[in-house]
Amino acid sequence: MRIGWATPFNVRSAIAKYSRDLCVELSLRGAKIEILRTETGEGAKFDVLPTKLALHSADHFDDATLRRRFDLCVVNIGDHFPFHYHALDLMLQRPSVAIFHDASVVNLINGLRNVGYPVDQWNVRFGTGAAEGPERPEIDFRPLRFLASLALAAVGHGPHYIRALEDSCPGPVAELPLCQASDEPIECARAHADRFLIVTFGVINLNKQASRVIRAIASSDRLGKRALYRLVGQIAPKHKVLLANLASKLGVDCEFYNGWIPDHELACHLTDADAICCLRFPVLEGGSASLIRGLYAGRPLIIPDFGSYSRVPSELAWKVSCDDDPRPVRTALEQIAADRPAADARAVAALQWAKRTYSLAAYVDALLPFLRRALDTAPYAEAGRTIGNTLVEMGVEWRDPISLRLAKAGSDLFDEAD
């Protein structure tokens, strides 16, 4: 299978690393892959990931060439506009399989609006069509639904936005656990042997819930002064001041390792941890590279019981409610601190489970048949899209009798062909 794999491909993008590792695995299985880069502006200025795969800009080929050169295009969609700018044009040009890395793509759509795409028109056309998902009121699924409506088939990495994809995408939809190559074990010196070290890592923004963790620590007599909270990763200065003030006010020891942290340094911070807090509220991403990273660290992990996190078996991690209540976090931390050998054993079991579940091989085992299915159903999806666009242009509402007649005619036709 000849695949045009559209993705950001720079050292700062987690989706780029996922794509590189995955494409290598797909190549080993016989796929012929060329990378179509989707970055623009600032996003295109970062160093390119080293690779032997052929690299092109996603706007390099015209429609006819894309059709001739590739059996299928796979477009990776994330919510960071500078990394995913060309994804939309490619999908409009050549119906593709879309891999949605985020449940919310509001920032991507806003970025497109800012550079002149008629986004508000799309909202009118697609925002009120399919039923709004009841999954979480805090997530606006309309942009996701719009992009999914353009795809031949869609992949999501968590259960919380699969229904929105199924409602909107004319082709098949699959939930696959995100994949990530596991790190080689690294020997790190333990810097705080006498403390109970809690780590949160990644881009420390509001939805990482660092303030929830600080309040949980502060409310625990059992953890007391033993607890040290370490925040590792990029953080906005304003947010850092806010967290530092909160920690100081509540008497929680808090330290920041601020900025872009190289992989091996991050691995040491995680190995060093007695507990890793990998929280989110709301859960805007699809799968979570942080979750996998946390599991691969082999340290006790506290996660929300929602989205892709909910797929981790309950006996392998400490699941807390997906809200802002500090009490479940405090309880989890106290349990970990109370029986360290048991917590460590649970973390090791989680590591073994994660290596099986999030392996590249497992992902490709599921992805390849899905791509073949997408190819088989592509004529139906393309016909559906063309028909749908014509009906929308005509001003026909989606519940109009003609929509149902055409849907039935299409279904009868393609079912017969099967």
Add this chain to the structure above:
Amino acid sequence: MKVLVLTNMAPFVWGGAEELTHHLVVNLRLRGLEAEAFRIPFKFEPYERLVDEMFICKSLRLRNVDLVIALKFPAYLVPFENKVFWLLHQYRQAYDLWDAKQSNIPDTDRGRQVRRLIIENDNTCFSSRTKIYVNSKVTASRLKRYNGFDSEVLHPPLNDPELFSNVNDNGYIIAPGRVNGMKRQWLIVDAMRYLPRDTRLIVAGPPDSEEDATRLRRIIAEWNIEDRVKLDLRLIPRRELAELVGRSRCVAYAPVDEDSVSYVAMESFQCCKPVATTSDSGGVLHLVEHEHSGCVAQPDAKAFAQALAYLLENPERARKMGQAGHEQWRSRGINWPTTIDKLLAGRR
């Protein structure tokens, strides 16, 4: 340049619009252009079918074409960048016939939805800043009234004027054209009962349906006027038709609110024959002037009979009216070369 003439077709129905399409293509070819007609089958019953028909046209894509000349709903909805409209008519059941409660679209929730879709798609189609010609003032005023668009009247020329001439006056009345309820040949036949026994009428044209033919036969039988009315219900060859018109005293034509000036009136005047018509015949009245080039009667059998009687009893007056109609028609300079010039000038 490759020109595609877009219109509808109802299989095995052939009338003025079909003749116009054929001759438009012929005359485009005479101009040295490559031209073809694309006739899309159209069915408007049941009314729900109208949405499907619009969808079919909106779904078509034209390639290897430089210019489209679009004539009828819903064929004119076929998307194409370089399109000139020459509207013969819109779907009147969504417009004036809806207001007149003569529409096949019911006044129900669904009916109103279907009507809305027709009007909205017409508006979108016409708002593409493309030149709109129409075949008559009636069509122009309807387009302005219901859709708000200006247009320019471009009367269809006579297709084969060389065939039509004043051969003789054999004293009979002829009612040519497609036979159906809206063309109202039944009114003309009904008028015969009020006329002298030696009056002769020939109804010459193909019926749209057997029901239309039966209706005429029923009236003839009811009034026992078989010896006065000849029903020649077939598609008459053009030369034969020209001969029939050219030897008549006058032409009777009483359609309901006809959009255009009509081929029947044009052919009559080409043959220097006066036209008897009715006050509600629409575009025909833009050509026929009462007591100048014909007689315009109220649309009832008795009044129409009086108009015919005047022309039958006054052959010299009828001849002068026919001559006046001929001169009036010729003075308009409506012919295919100027029509083609205009249509081509409307392209982008």
